[in-house]
Amino acid sequence: MTTISEQNPSQRPSFMIDAWDFSQHPAEPIHQDFHGRQNSWFHFQRDIADLEQWLIASGIPEPLIDAVIAEDTRPRYERVGEGYLLILRTVNLAEGAEPEDMLSLRVLFYGGNIFSFRKRPIKSVGIVQKRLEEQQGPESLHDFLVMLIEEMNNRIEEFIDVIEEEMEALEDDDEGTTSSRQAQLTKLHRRMLRLTRFLRPQLTALERMAADGSKWFDAELIQWLQNERDSTHRILESLDMLLEQVWMLREHLQQQVAEKMNRNTYWLSMIAGIFLPISFLTGLFGINIGGMPGVEDGNAFWIFVYVLLGIGIIEFLLLRRLRFW
Missing domain, CATH: 1.20.58 (Methane Monooxygenase Hydroxylase; Chain G, domain 1)
Incomplete structure (x- = not known):
């Protein structure tokens, strides 16, 4: 296996998915000279071994490297010196995947650059990449981050809409047998609990970031970030309401079963x-x-x-x- 020291430094490493320079607008893709840059975004495949060596060569401290390549994480925001670490989760929209098996995106702002890390493809990142390629993307590095958070929330909201439609179908007493509706309801309940497990700490992370954002964000971007924090809060409220509906519908189905047994x-x-x-x-x-x-x-x-x-x-x-x- 070729190590980082043996690779041509002017070539893009295998673990680097994408790189963009936000020093001008529109942003320009980076194809060489990846070290020593400022105001740039680097997107990585975090499960490739040589990545750790590359990050060390970029001057990133080892504790931060351990945080961004760790296997199991939960959403959080943490200020680190003159930068910050932001870990987010979004729904898995890959074909054949369960959306509630949420994907982790680790974002590190350090040394004037944003480094993001993924294990599996994330649709929200792909949308922002496409906008950059069409020269319709964000105007600055932190505008890119806010846009990315917005797209992640949009994908979660789309999935919540699907859950609401499934709930409406289950509430129809003419739709399927009681036992099949109970089985579908249990599956739906489990999916929503998985979402809530990650979205609640994600809301806390965005709140902390919005409160601490004046150091890196201008006033307009802080307002956009607060909007996305509110969107996450609204999503959580929708999930709480749907969980209440689950309990009400479960009681209704149990009452139907009890009435049927009493009647028989x-x-x-x-x-x-x-x-x-x-x-x-x-x-x-x-x-x-x-x-x-x-x-x-x-x-x-x-x-x-x-x-x-x-x-x-x-x-x-x-x-x-x-x-x-």
Whole structure:
């Protein structure tokens, strides 16, 4: 394997996905001389071994390197000297993936540059990259970051819209059986809990960044950042409301099941009540011992059937008059 020291420094390393210079507008792609730059964005594939050596050569402290390439992280904002570390999560919109398995994007502002790190492709980053290629992208380095946060929130909101549509479908009592609706509801509940797990600390991270942003952001960008913080807050409120709807719908479905069981038990009890005296008489007249009335009468069987039928009709009318149904 070729190490960082053996690579041509003028060539883009294999772990570098993209690089842009924001010293002018529109931003220009960087194809060489990656070290010693200012006001630039570098986007990396974080699970390639040579990346750590490249970051060390760029003067980034090892504790920060460990933070951006760690396998498991949660959203947070942390000020580090003259820069900051921002870890965000967004939905996984890759084909065949579960959106609630949220992807991690680590953003490090250090030495006048923004370094971002991913493990799997993130649609929001791809959208910003396309705008840069079309020369319609952000005007500055921190404008780029705010736009990236905005796109990540937009993707989450799109997924929330899908969840709301699924909830509306589940609330329709004519849509599927109760058991299938309960299974879908459980799956939906699990997805929303995963989202909430990461979005709540992400809101805290954006709040801290907005409060600390005057050092790096101008007034307009701080306002845009606060807007995105509010968007994250609104998304969390929507999720909280949907979780409440889940509990209400779950109770409604459980009540439907209980009512169905009570109704079935009621009708079984009614049938048993009607046939109880009839069963008693048939059991009594089924005794094969001497002295049974009607043994010598040829019409006794039919007389007995008519008596049982009459008893059944009388019980039915009596229960109806007493409003048992």
